Amino acid sequence: MKYFPYLIMGLIFGFTLIKSEAVSWYRIQEMFHFQSFHMFGILISAVLTAFVGIQLIRPLLNKPSMEGELMEIPQKRPGKYSHPLGGFVFGIGWGVIGLCPGPIFALIGSGLFGAVVVFVGTLHGTWLYGWVQHRLPE
């Protein structure tokens, strides 16, 4: 029951991903060829809304969240090479397959079997990363 709000948040995310067509290979190719503003609009307006939302809850930081843990601005792990290099590898996959992780989950829910195949691939990629992680530049 404690986790129920996260189910709803995920549901809203998955529902919106499909309705916005961000789960579409066609939309992603169109974006990477600069043939439509649609995908950029989604990303830019999401970032701006999140930014404004964070400013609005700023007075509540360091106070307990609904679950009790103190609220903070989420921090990404430090590193120099891992973010751009990892991003580049991910981008290659995203550009070819047209799906990023959110849409992979949403499309599995929609019953697209091809998304399950991509998902199996992502688990293998994650395994591979976990295996060689200590040898990669941070």
Next chain:
Amino acid sequence: MEQIVELLQGPWPWYVSGPIIGTLVPLLILIGNRSFGISQNLEHICAITQPKFVHVHFFKYDWKASIWSLVFAIGVLLGGFLSSVVFVNPEPIKISLEAQQMYASWGLSAATELNPNEVFAMSAQNIALLLLGGVFIGFGTRYAGGCTSGHAITGLSTLQPQSLYAVIGIFSGGLIASQLFVPMIMGALS
């Protein structure tokens, strides 16, 4: 009631979808100080399924602290189900004319569904392509520590330089793949 159903069938314009997704960032902080993102689940699923005799240190951590994230992912699955099986969009997808012409020049049939059969139908070569692409997505998001949601949305909206570098990497990779590799792959598939 009919209007609500029509609204839920969509499609939704970017200025509706983007703000809904963006609102999840502060909401998840308010609910339980959680960072909006989805790709960490790939790591958790590997941690949960790692067999006892395998010793990849990276996957030895207490994944139970991240149950919230797995529940979030189940929510995404459910949202995907509701939005494409229950509230089906009655109209075919509307991509720009330029893109339609590009897809035709790649030998694809006119787009009606969200994803092309030419890429996602179960043939041996498609399965190989989808698996390989998935390996890049899984490896890359874990190495980068986030994907489009965790880096581009959470990271940029909280002004973190690492996320900006990640997003630059993501878009460079995507541009190269989409502009160079995809036309080649489409030529080979057709």
